[in-house]
Amino acid sequence: MTMTDTAPPARPEIRFEHVSKTFGRVGATDLFRAVDDLNLEIGSGELVAILGKTGCGKSTMFNMIAGLLEPSAGKVEVSGHDPFAQFNWFRGKIAIVFQNDRLLPWRTAIENVAFGLEMLDVPKAERMASAQAWLTKLGLGGHENDYPHALSGGMRQRVSIARAFATNANILLCDEPFSALDEMTGNRLREEFARLVRENGKTAVFITHSINEALQIGDRIVVLRRPAKIAYDTRLGRDADHGAKEDIRARIQAVLAE
Ligand SMILES: Nc1ncnc2c1ncn2[C@@H]1O[C@H](COP(=O)(O)OP(=O)(O)O)[C@@H](O)[C@H]1O
Ligand SMILES: [Mg+2]
Secondary structure (H helix, E strand, O other), X not given: OOEEOOOOOOOEEEEEEEEEEEEOOOOOOOOEEEEEEEEEEEEOOOEEEEEOOOOOOHHHHHHHHOOOOOOOEEEEEEOOEOOOOOHHHHOOOEEEEOOOOOXXXXXXXXXXXXXXXXXXXXXXXXXXXXXXXXXXXXOOOOOOOOOHHHOOHHHHXXXXXXXXXXXXXOEEEEEOOOOOOOHHHHHHHHHHHHHHHHHOOOEEEEEEOOHHHHHHHOOEEEEEEOOEEXXXXXXXXXXXXXXXXXXXXXXXXXXXHO
């Protein structure tokens, strides 16, 4: 059974309709089901944490939103388009932050942030100004000309967040971007990330396997059970107090223990 206390969003930006994804595996005759009949609507401007144990299908789901994987059955729709079939339509409309920062080692911080804009043919002066502004917002003023190897893990992840925001994409997709960072660095970045998403009116999907991270990031938390199917879906409310969060934590723990 799916527990849910969320009303459907007024304007869905991301929609899964009876989506399944199966993989063939070497040496096996039957297909492996990573996502099973998933239905989900994410509204414009929502900041949603997708929470589930390792191997439950989070990245598979993520890759279908990003248009990197095609569903085996059902339909994925993002901004009214098919992210896999209409991949090129999404150029500049979706920005991605991965667990590994994926910076180009031969480019400085500012050149890495400007890279996404270069791909979108934004003129040089404009892209450097935008890259500079986002680096400053993320507290990296003074590090513009540093190469990735000279930056700490937290700083490199700040550069990749700046790169995502600089493209001006309306949809941000993050697959466990802070899980390799130490707790304090991760906490600060989570807070800053959530603030920037809200201030800039982005729609953001944030994948995580950590209950703490989901509670810290999401206005809404969607808990997945393996194979990816919704086990619990709840909205926190911006002013959720400690008690309310602890209630939600207890319910998530119960759902994940089933
Ligand atoms: N390309 C693939 N081929 C075969 N199996 C895959 C492939 N991608 C993912 N899987 C399997 O699907 C399941 C879900 O994987 P994934 O979406 O990466 O989970 P998560 O991100 O939640 O850890 C795992 O059991 C994984 O081994
Ligand atoms: Mg994953």
